[in-house]
Amino acid sequence: MKTVNFFILVFICLCAYTHADEGQPDISTLFLQANQSYKSGDYKAAADGYEKLVAAGITNGELLYNLGNAYLKKGDNGRAILNYRKAELFMPRDADLEANLQFALGQTTDRIECGEGDSLVKTVCFWYAKLSCLELCYVFLAVNAVFWLLLIVKFFMYGEMLGISVYISFFLSLLFGGSFSVKLYNTVYTRSGVVLAGEVMVRSGTSPSDTVLFKLHEGAELAVAVEENDWLKITLCDGKKGWVQKSSIGIVHERG
Amino acid sequence: MLGITRWMFIFSCFLMTCFAVSVCSASELNITAAVDKNQASLDDYIVLKVTVEGTREEPMMPDLSAFKFQSRGTSSQMTIINGRMSSKLEYNYILYPQKTGAFTIGPFILDANGKQIKSNPLTVTISKSEPQDKQTDEVFVTASVDNANPYLNEQIIYTLLFCRRVKIASASLTEQPSFDGFLVESLGKEKEYQKVINGQQYLVTEIRQALFPLKTGLIEISPSTLQAAVVSQKRSRRGGEPFFDDSFFGFTESVPKAFRTEPISVMVKTLPVEGKPADFKNLVGDFSLTSQLGKNRAVAGESITLTVTVSGTGNLKNIQNIDMGQLQNFKVYDDKPVFEPALINGKIGGKLVIKKALVPLVPGSITVPAISISYFDPAAQSYKAAAGPASVVSVSPAADKEKIDLVQAAGQPSAGKQEVQLLGKDILPIHTTHTAMTAQSMNPSFGIVFLLVLLPAACFFLILFAKKTHDRSSGDPDFMRMKNAYKNYVKNFSEAKKALQSPDDRFYQAGSKALKDFIGDRLSIAGQALTAQDLDGLMAGSVSAETIDELKSLFELFDSGQFGFIKCSVDERKAVLSRMQKQVLHLNRILRK
Numbered sequence: 114m115k116t117v118n119f120f121i122l123v124f125i126c127l128c129a130y131t132h133a134d135e136g137q138p139d140i141s142t143l144f145l146q147a148n149q150s151y152k153s154g155d156y157k158a159a160a161d162g163y164e165k166l167v168a169a170g171i172t173n174g175e176l177l178y179n180l181g182n183a184y185l186k187k188g189d190n191g192r193a194i195l196n197y198r199k200a201e202l203f204m205p206r207d208a209d210l211e212a213n214l215q216f217a218l219g220q221t222t223d224r225i226e227c228g229e230g231d232s233l234v235k236t237v238c239f240w241y242a243k244l245s246c247l248e249l250c251y252v253f254l255a256v257n258a259v260f261w262l263l264l265i266v267k268f269f270m271y272g273e274m275l276g277i278s279v280y281i282s283f284f285l286s287l288l289f290g291g292s293f294s295v296k297l298y299n300t301v302y303t304r305s306g307v308v309l310a311g312e313v314m315v316r317s318g319t320s321p322s323d324t325v326l327f328k329l330h331e332g333a334e335l336a337v338a339v340e341e342n343d344w345l346k347i348t349l350c351d352g353k354k355g356w357v358q359k360s361s362i363g364i365v366h367e368r369g
Numbered sequence: 370m371l372g373i374t375r376w377m378f379i380f381s382c383f384l385m386t387c388f389a390v391s392v393c394s395a396s397e398l399n400i401t402a403a404v405d406k407n408q409a410s411l412d413d414y415i416v417l418k419v420t421v422e423g424t425r426e427e428p429m430m431p432d433l434s435a436f437k438f439q440s441r442g443t444s445s446q447m448t449i450i451n452g453r454m455s456s457k458l459e460y461n462y463i464l465y466p467q468k469t470g471a472f473t474i475g476p477f478i479l480d481a482n483g484k485q486i487k488s489n490p491l492t493v494t495i496s497k498s499e500p501q502d503k504q505t506d507e508v509f510v511t512a513s514v515d516n517a518n519p520y521l522n523e524q525i526i527y528t529l530l531f532c533r534r535v536k537i538a539s540a541s542l543t544e545q546p547s548f549d550g551f552l553v554e555s556l557g558k559e560k561e562y563q564k565v566i567n568g569q570q571y572l573v574t575e576i577r578q579a580l581f582p583l584k585t586g587l588i589e590i591s592p593s594t595l596q597a598a599v600v601s602q603k604r605s606r607r608g609g610e611p612f613f614d615d616s617f618f619g620f621t622e623s624v625p626k627a628f629r630t631e632p633i634s635v636m637v638k639t640l641p642v643e644g645k646p647a648d649f650k651n652l653v654g655d656f657s658l659t660s661q662l663g664k665n666r667a668v669a670g671e672s673i674t675l676t677v678t679v680s681g682t683g684n685l686k687n688i689q690n691i692d693m694g695q696l697q698n699f700k701v702y703d704d705k706p707v708f709e710p711a712l713i714n715g716k717i718g719g720k721l722v723i724k725k726a727l728v729p730l731v732p733g734s735i736t737v738p739a740i741s742i743s744y745f746d747p748a749a750q751s752y753k754a755a756a757g758p759a760s761v762v763s764v765s766p767a768a769d770k771e772k773i774d775l776v777q778a779a780g781q782p783s784a785g786k787q788e789v790q791l792l793g794k795d796i797l798p799i800h801t802t803h804t805a806m807t808a809q810s811m812n813p814s815f816g817i818v819f820l821l822v823l824l825p826a827a828c829f830f831l832i833l834f835a836k837k838t839h840d841r842s843s844g845d846p847d848f849m850r851m852k853n854a855y856k857n858y859v860k861n862f863s864e865a866k867k868a869l870q871s872p873d874d875r876f877y878q879a880g881s882k883a884l885k886d887f888i889g890d891r892l893s894i895a896g897q898a899l900t901a902q903d904l905d906g907l908m909a910g911s912v913s914a915e916t917i918d919e920l921k922s923l924f925e926l927f928d929s930g931q932f933g934f935i936k937c938s939v940d941e942r943k944a945v946l947s948r949m950q951k952q953v954l955h956l957n958r959i960l961r962k
Contacts, residue, residue: 247813258825268836326429
């Protein structure tokens with residue numbers, strides 16, 4: 114009786130699997146189809162295909178880069194920049210991504226003057242911008258392990274160089290630990306966004322009748338400070354502030 | 370004396386603190402906005418004051434797209450009326466109208482202490498500036514072009530004059546004219562000179578720009594706006610001229626004013642079709658051309674430099690190259706043209722030098738034909754050609770008799786090299802490898818990171834502990850005895866257990882040895898020499914009296930079994946072992962060296 118039940122169960126599983134296969138192409142096929150659509154110039158189909166993969170839970174820098182390309186070719190500059198920024202979180206040193214992002218940013222309408230401070234920090238703490246959050250974590254763990262290992266070695270050996278190495282590894286451990294913590298905090302708690310609509314009115318409050326402070330156009334990048342009833346309080350890097358409707362903004366990384 | 374001073378200081382601080390607290394608590398939040406006038410023209414300006422009471426938060430600016438605004442700083446005021454204190458902060462702005470019509474300014478929004486307070490909105494009406502004879506004003510700006518009806522690509526000069534016969538504290542061009550439909554070239558820095566206009570002497574600043582129309586039809590150059598702080602005399606209360614006519618003594622004041630030029634209409638004519646040469650490439654102006662060969666004698670395969678110089682006024686930058694057509698018996702390589710701009714009679718022009726490397730392929734006397742370019746001369750209203758003379762090169766055969774062919778000519782250095790030019794812009798392609806399908810994690814798992822951070826530290830402390838223990842045990846035999854006390858006891862206890870059925874005194878010996886050795890090991894003394902009477906001295910204070918009594922009882926029982934005639938049954942022996950086990954476990958917990 115148990116054997117019969119087992120075979121029935123296997124049969125049901127196989128049927129379900131076959132049924133699922135027939136209804137929807139697998140992710141590899143979807144990926145190949147999207148690539149083919151892109152190459153044949155059907156950028157809308159390519160973007161739809163890549164979006165389906167992202168919706169299926171595949172979060173990958175290269176996939177998001179392809180999605181950004183498809184949107185850019187389609188003429189949807191805002192979504193292109195949004196997906197390039199998302200891809201940047203996974204592969205911050207990718208030269209193709211950087212080139213295409215700069216191309217997309219060059220197509221935007223708004224010129225937002227940012228201070229020099231941010232770029233100075235990026236130059237001095239170059240590893241912060243060049244490494245992803247995960248990579249920074251790995252470096253920190255490696256340096257931390259080396260530090261403790263050297264301390265253990267110090268029990269059994271003595272040497273001037275060993276002492277210096279302990280101090281250096283301790284300093285590096287603090288440096289990368291701090292960098293990783295800041296990056297993790299920024300990734301988890303800071304929200305940035307991109308304007309997806311052609312033109313959005315930035316108002317003084319959360320009502321459509323509030324005064325229009327300034328306008329932003331597709332592709333403009335901003336930081337999200339507060340969310341309140343489908344409205345976002347945004348800040349530009351030049352210090353301008355105001356409220357916009359959430360539906361017109363794409364969020365690069367949701368909190369949490 | 371010092372004590373009084375210190376108390377006065379403390380009292381003053383106290384008073385100031387009370388004062389500050391009372392001001393903060395007494396003031397109510399309020400925001401008001403006011404303008405000095407509600408009607409103004411495009412040439413005029415409006416002074417806007419926003420007064421904030423009860424906070425130092427800056428109000429949020431409303432939409433002021435109909436104006437250009439400039440901050441004039443802030444002023445603060447503190448008043449005490451009937452013992453009630455209030456603080457005010459005034460934000461001052463100058464608004465320069467940019468459009469005509471009725472506009473609402475505000476409300477200004479103050480976001481303080483979680484509350485939003487709005488100011489009163491203001492309405493202002495902006496009218497067109499009244500036409501007047503500017504040439505009689507103390508200060509005026511004018512804009513003009515030297516030719517309002519030019520041909521396509523013909524150079525015209527746009528001149529902006531800023532004339533004044535009063536002192537100006539500062540001036541800046543806040544609105545540049547839009548030159549849509551023109552190619553703009555600067556004609557150098559601004560010039561400043563004196564000029565008599567309508568019998569008055571003016572100081573004039575002149576800005577000139579060369580414009581090349583890029584399309585035909587009517588093109589409008591939008592007005593420019595100049596903002597300046599005009600220094601004027603303060604009227605003396607007593608009347609008459611002030612003695613100290615100098616801003617240093619405070620008898621003058623600077624009044625901000627905006628000055629606007631009139632828009633300029635330019636009607637651009639098409640170039641005549643009649644007589645247009647086939648090689649005409651939109652060159653409009655007045656030009657001359659010279660050409661010169663580097664040498665007139667050469668060996669076949671040797672490079673000769675042909676220098677073509679086009680000079681004059683006009684859109685000379687339009688010439689990228691000069692087509693020489695198919696030159697018989699020569700291989701031609703172009704060099705990058707070099708443009709040297711220059712001002713000629715107040716117009717932009719210069720010299721364009723084009724160099725070509727000519728490589729003769731056959732020996733003999735070869736003619737380099739005359740080179741010419743066609744251009745349209747607006748002054749003569751006709752097409753003209755600027756041409757250089759034809760030249761003859763005497764080419765001798767190459768020494769090694771090798772044939773000069775295309776491949777060899779292509780191998781010639783530098784003469785034919787060009788800078789890589791960007792012909793188009795596009796994005797880089799998609800990634801098609803299957804690595805794009807592997808899900809990546811953006812943030813690490815907190816639990817794993819926490820574990821991996823702590824793991825090396827834990828290993829370190831574990832090894833530290835082990836090392837310390839090892840160091841201690843290797844140098845301290847008493848510690849080792851204490852540590853192994855229970856282990857030895859278990860061995861002796863099992864011997865006693867084995868001897869449960871023994872008819873002789875082996876049970877009592879083994880039991881006594883187990884208990885005494887255990888206590889001796891724990892206290893680092895000779896266990897076998899212990900007696901019941903010693904227990905009080907050794908354990909009092911650290912072990913309870915009941916435990917000592919129980920131990921004494923066990924000691925006596927084992928001694929009686931060994932040396933007396935009392936013998937216990939097996940069950941009684943089991944009970945004794947159980948009592949001993951209980952006491953040893955208790956001692957193992959509480960007895961430390």
